Amino acid sequence: MTTMTDASVREFKMPDVGEGLTEAEILKWYVQPGDTVTDGQVVCEVETAKAAVELPIPYDGVVRALHFPEGTTVDVGTSIIAVDVSGGAAPAAEAPAAAPQAEPEEEAEPQGRQPVLVGYGVSASSTKRRPRKGAEVPRQEPEPAAQALQAELNGHGPAVAPALGRPLAKPPVRKLAKDLGVDLATVTPTGPDGIITREDVHAAVAAQAPAAEPAPETPQAQAPAPAAVPAPAASYDGARETRIPVKGVRKATAAAMVGSAFTAPHVTEFVTVDVTRTLKLVEELKGDKEFAGLRVNPLLLISKALLVAIKRNPDINASWDEANQEIVRKHYVNLGIAAATPRGLIVPNIKDAQAKTLPQLAEALGELVSTAREGRTTPAAMQGGTVTITNVGVFGVDTGTPILNPGESAILAVGAIKPQPWVHKGKVKPRQVTTLALSFDHRLVDGELGSKVLADVAAILEQPKRLITWA
Structure with missing residues (x-):
């Protein structure tokens, strides 16, 4: 990481964009050295343990340096970009930041004391630079001798590395080749400017595989040979196994689930219910002008059914305060919806869902789902949930025993x-059937209360007109 000493250069530090987060990964830079930025302009996107967030710069100026490339995980309070606020252009000879690590991994340079923006904490520990996985960091041209080395580390460069004597490849690709026993000198590069990619390494592994079992050059008749021992099973890319670092959303989810499972005593109850009438109502609502342009599906009515059940049984909407040994009953419902995303499972919630009409709830659900799929869910949207719905049915699963979201008392x-064949009006008929499972914290929800809530949800889905009579 480069450190600026000019008094006119302001260092923008990685902020804590959530509650108590300690690090974030730089996903994408939107600026490069020499660019002019203005107060409030988004300069990069980072991923925290909760969500992907865009960071705006808090002052005007010219970008002098990007201290870390994409794919680097940076501690909160560490400078990530330098901006010249004097009004002058950045010097042409200013070299960009080096990649997060060379081989072997090395510690970042110690941070000098810099002014800290309000709300930004400085980490006491030094940062370790992690292997980059994103695209290159924009750069200006350094001296020729250093150009090849920096080009290799930043993921670009000429086809032949001057004065280096080794093929061009990013550090993660070198590690992959080492793990697979591949000599990079024997690999044909297909990346830009002659750089070796992960695909090139896997292709080299695949090309070496047949060499272990030589075959005749021309077909010929021969006596039957004993059956060959089958080769060990391999993954689709030729590697025996793949290691994926646990970080970001997945790391936070894992920690939260372990904490919840071993803190709150879980109880799960099940009920199977005929939802044929609910599905008919869904089809009717799709043609209603009040729902024009809105997403109308069974989840909408299930969410409304749970909200009505909570209204009838308000004690279910609570949390356990361990420090004060108190049950905290919530007079609002922040309805969480579990969403599977490429970054892992997240649970954004609809604030004050109990106060929304059915069309308003449909609109909120649609926005929640689309935002989650785009990876734009904010940390604030995942805080303060009181009860959650997880729809495992979209995967064809009959039911499950869900684990409570931390700080909540129930999850459906x-x-x-x-x-399925179902007894309806005294006759066995095919009906649309589903199974609901309600997990709850047995410290504050007893069997009677949990059963009442689950029974109410089932009754509403069986006879959706109860949404009117019970609301």
Whole structure:
């Protein structure tokens, strides 16, 4: 990391964009050295343990340096970009920041004391630079001798590395080749400017595989040979196994689930219910002008059913305060919806869901889902939840025993809706049936209360007109 000493250069530090977060990964830079930035302009996107967040710069000026490339995890309070606020252009000879690590990994340079923006904490520990996985960091041209080395570390460069004597490849690709026993000198590069990619390494592994079992050059008749011992199973890319660092959303989810499972005594109850009438109502609502342009599906009515059940049984909407040994009953419902995203499972919530009409709830659900799929869910959207719904039925699963979201007292799992034989009006008929599972914290929710809530949700889905009579 480069350190600026000019008094006119302001260092922008990695902020804590959530509650008590200690680090974030730089996903994408939107500026490069020499660019002019203005107060409030988004300069990069980072991923925290909660969500992906865009960071605005808090002053005007010219970008002097990017201290870390994309793919680097940086401690909160560490400078990530330098901006010249004097009004002058950045010097042409200013070299960009080096990649986070060479081989072997090395510690970052110690941080000098810099003014800290309000709300930004400085980490007491030094940072370790981690292997980059994103695209290159924009750069200006350094001296020729250093150009090849920096080009290799930053993921670009000429086809032949001057004065280096080794093929061009990013550190993660070198590690992959080392793990697979591949000599990079024998690999044909296909990346830009002759750089070796992960695909090139895997292709080299695949090309070496047949060499272990030589075959005749021309077909010929021969006596049957004993059956060959089958080769060990390999993954689709030729590697025996893949190691994925646990960080960001997945790391936070894992820690939260372990903490919840071993803190709150879970109880799960199940009920199977005929939801044929609910599905008919969904189809009717799709044609209603009040829902024009809105997402209308069974989850909408299930969410409303749970909200009505909570209204009838308000004690379910609570949390356990261990420090004060108190049950905290909530007079609002922040309805969480578990969403599977490429970054892992997240649970954004709809604030004050109990106060929304059905069209308003449909609009909020649609925005929640689309934002989660785009990876734009903010940390604030995942804080303060009181009860959660997880729809495992979208994967064809009948039901499950969900683990409570930390700080909540109940979570409802919805299974797949399938046609099944069902006794209806004294006759066995095919009906649309699903299984609901309600997990709750037995410290504050006893069996009677949990059963009442689950029974109410089932009754509403069986006879959705109760949304009117019970609301």
